[in-house]
Amino acid sequence: MTARGDRSAGTARAQRDTYTPQTLLEVAVEVFNERGYDGTSMEHLSRAAGISKSSIYHHVRSKEELLRRAVSHALDGLAAVLDEPGARQGRAIDRLEYVTRRTTAVLMRRLPYVTLLLRVRGNTDTERWALARRREFDQRVAALLRQAAAEGDLRPEVDVRLAARLLFGMINSVAEWYRPQGEQDDPVDEAVVEAVVSTAFAGLRLHR
Amino acid sequence: MTARGDRSAGTARAQRDTYTPQTLLEVAVEVFNERGYDGTSMEHLSRAAGISKSSIYHHVRSKEELLRRAVSHALDGLAAVLDEPGARQGRAIDRLEYVTRRTTAVLMRRLPYVTLLLRVRGNTDTERWALARRREFDQRVAALLRQAAAEGDLRPEVDVRLAARLLFGMINSVAEWYRPQGEQDDPVDEAVVEAVVSTAFAGLRLHR
Numbered sequence: 001m002t003a004r005g006d007r008s009a010g011t012a013r014a015q016r017d018t019y020t021p022q023t024l025l026e027v028a029v030e031v032f033n034e035r036g037y038d039g040t041s042m043e044h045l046s047r048a049a050g051i052s053k054s055s056i057y058h059h060v061r062s063k064e065e066l067l068r069r070a071v072s073h074a075l076d077g078l079a080a081v082l083d084e085p086g087a088r089q090g091r092a093i094d095r096l097e098y099v100t101r102r103t104t105a106v107l108m109r110r111l112p113y114v115t116l117l118l119r120v121r122g123n124t125d126t127e128r129w130a131l132a133r134r135r136e137f138d139q140r141v142a143a144l145l146r147q148a149a150a151e152g153d154l155r156p157e158v159d160v161r162l163a164a165r166l167l168f169g170m171i172n173s174v175a176e177w178y179r180p181q182g183e184q185d186d187p188v189d190e191a192v193v194e195a196v197v198s199t200a201f202a203g204l205r206l207h208r
Numbered sequence: 209m210t211a212r213g214d215r216s217a218g219t220a221r222a223q224r225d226t227y228t229p230q231t232l233l234e235v236a237v238e239v240f241n242e243r244g245y246d247g248t249s250m251e252h253l254s255r256a257a258g259i260s261k262s263s264i265y266h267h268v269r270s271k272e273e274l275l276r277r278a279v280s281h282a283l284d285g286l287a288a289v290l291d292e293p294g295a296r297q298g299r300a301i302d303r304l305e306y307v308t309r310r311t312t313a314v315l316m317r318r319l320p321y322v323t324l325l326l327r328v329r330g331n332t333d334t335e336r337w338a339l340a341r342r343r344e345f346d347q348r349v350a351a352l353l354r355q356a357a358a359e360g361d362l363r364p365e366v367d368v369r370l371a372a373r374l375l376f377g378m379i380n381s382v383a384e385w386y387r388p389q390g391e392q393d394d395p396v397d398e399a400v401v402e403a404v405v406s407t408a409f410a411g412l413r414l415h416r
Binding site: 036039093096097145148152153154155156157158159162163165166167168169170172173174176177191192194195196198199200201202203204205206207 | 244247301304305353356360361362363364365366367370371373374375376377378380381382384385399400402403404406407408409410411412413414415
């Protein structure tokens with residue numbers, strides 16, 4: 001999927017005759033984020049997409065399949081970061097900084113998908129599966145933090161479990177206010193990425 | 209209001225014959241957080257409270273009045289922090305650290321109320337009023353950050369507006385996972401407060 005495809009939900013709805021599984025997914029994610037997944041019916045999706053329910057069922061078996069595809073797109077983007085060379089080579093603290101930088105960028109590129117993922121609460125099998133995959137990601141990040149502590153690169157008083165939560169609390173909070181400006185090819189705002197990295201790793205206070 | 213009153217929604221529902229505006233508010237906040245404010249009817253509140261709708265109307269004029277009282281309790285707690293001596297005296301960076309510490313504690317003490325406040329989206333007059341009060345708070349904090357920069361205590365590359373957002377993104381994320389353990393008199397976990405303060409101000413990386 002292209003960066004443009006990642007963020008175009010709501011700005012460029014496909015025409016009726018050009019619906020693809022991808023454009024349908026974009027509309028569904030937008031409606032899920034507006035109404036909540038539980039509050040969305042196939043009727044809502046049909047109206048938002050401007051196609052009949054039977055046309056939707058031509059593409060997907062259920063509302064839950066749309067949710068699964070949507071959160072998979074977010075989860076796959078996040079998980080891929082951990083397999084990039086920058087996340088696998090070097091000192092753990094540098095790998096952690098790399099993961100922070102890249103995760104923030106993925107959040108911006110796949111904003112509606114990550115927003116939906118962050119709201120998942122665990123009421124359906126798909127939601128529980130998504131939460132389990134999020135936990136897996138969190139555990140891999142917590143392992144990096146533990147290794148950074150073992151290598152002597154974390155401040156000694158840092159509680160690894162709390163630090164992982166606060167780091168991702170900060171990163172994920174970007175989804176609440178970040179809105180790409182205009183129609184850039186890439187919606188990543190490097191100033192935001194730098195601010196996240198420098199706040200989390202160096203702190204706000206100038207130490208003299 | 210006592211610390212216990214702040215957090216007892218859902219754990220100690222009052223009996224029918226002891227309903228007060230306060231215990232009704234606790235039940236309402238719990239239901240709003242579970243179902244969403246828009247998704248909650250007076251019928252839902254009546255069932256959750258175990259009293260009739262007319263008994264509810266004896267205490268409040270509307271669902272919106274319950275929302276206003278609930279978010280006021282969160283907003284008043286947060287605003288009071290900015291008027292405490294620690295937030296008004298000394299270098300701006302130290303006042304900012306004090307505000308971070310105290311805001312995190314207020315979030316823990318008034319957890320269901322702050323959770324509700326953080327979900328407010330602006331669909332009603334009360335929600336728009338709550339968002340305006342949140343912005344006022346944010347602006348006072350941003351002013352502290354600007355003053356800390358002017359006093360030379362912020363790392364020079366810090367973008368004040370982004371830093372304010374990330375700092376509160378981190379603090380507010382605590383509401384997503386923090387649950388008081390058992391029945392302490394005070395639900396504040398000092399280890400969490402210290403982790404927020406040290407991550408935000410000193411950063412995770414040990415600088416040697």
